[in-house]
Amino acid sequence: MKKRALFSDLVKYLDNKEALVITGMRQVGKTTLMRQIYDFIEDKPKLWFDFENPLEVKLFEDIDYNTIYKRVEGMAAKNKNQRLTVFIDEIQIFPEITKVIKYLIDHYRVKFIVTGSSNYYLKNLFPESLSGRKFLFQLDPLKFQRKNRPLVVWSKPSNTTTFSITKNLKPIMKTFCASEVFRQ
Numbered sequence: 001m002k003k004r005a006l007f008s009d010l011v012k013y014l015d016n017k018e019a020l021v022i023t024g025m026r027q028v029g030k031t032t033l034m035r036q037i038y039d040f041i042e043d044k045p046k047l048w049f050d051f052e053n054p055l056e057v058k059l060f061e062d063i064d065y066n067t068i069y070k071r072v073e074g075m076a077a078k079n080k081n082q083r084l085t086v087f088i089d090e091i092q093i094f095p096e097i098t099k100v101i102k103y104l105i106d107h108y109r110v111k112f113i114v115t116g117s118s119n120y121y122l123k124n125l126f127p128e129s130l131s132g133r134k135f136l137f138q139l140d141p142l143k144f145q146r147k148n149r150p151l152v153v154w155s156k157p158s159n160t161t162t163f164s165i166t167k168n169l170k171p172i173m174k175t176f177c178a179s180e181v182f183r184q
Contacts, residue, residue: 004033006139010113011040013135014085019101019112021091024139030115031089033139037113038087045078046085051093060094065103069110084110091116105133 006022010033013020022030038048049056062068076084086104091097091114104110 001032001036003036004029004139006137007033007036007040010037010137014041014111016135017105017109017111017133019105019114019134021134021136022113022115022139023117023136025141026117028139028141030139034087034089034113034115041085044085045076045082046087047072047076048087049089051088051090051097057094060097060100065100065107068100069104069108072104072110073108084108086110086112088112088114102133 010020010022014037022034024030038046049059051057059071060068062071072086073084078084088097097114101110101112101114105112
């Protein structure tokens with residue numbers, strides 16, 4: 001699968017201590033993008049959590065953050081000197097996780113890559129505890145790019161449709177948005 005443009009921006013920050021927060025509207029590909037990064041990190045300890053599963057949220061529901069770290073570390077095949085990377089999908093389901101993330105970044109150098117909806121982030125539900133500990137990335141649903149003269153429109157990089165710039169854009173977009181390419 002072809003990678004989104006944001007992929008190359010995100011991988012530049014994998015060695016930084018800050019958490020990578022991927023936001024965007026529903027169904028724009030946040031989880032797919034995060035999965036591509038997960039697959040990109042081949043030889044390092046990593047874990048994936050989907051907070052739509054209440055049992056995975058429960059792993060992080062403890063008032064002793066050291067216990068959470070021990071629990072998570074025990075799930076990963078990791079040497080003492082290796083840095084653990086934790087991927088969390090749908091972070092908005094458990095807003096208290098940001099306090100855990102702050103603690104694990106500060107005390108155990110855990111790298112976090114998380115997704116959350118734009119509405120969640122824009123409503124300031126992330127507490128200030130992650131100030132200076134996160135990089136925010138916005139994944140947009142559609143991208144327009146001019147290459148030579150044609151206008152290239154896509155919803156997924158693997159589904160590219162090219163239209164002439166001389167045509168009226170409104171009927172083109174109406175047709176495109178109703179097409180199977182857009183709904184995939």
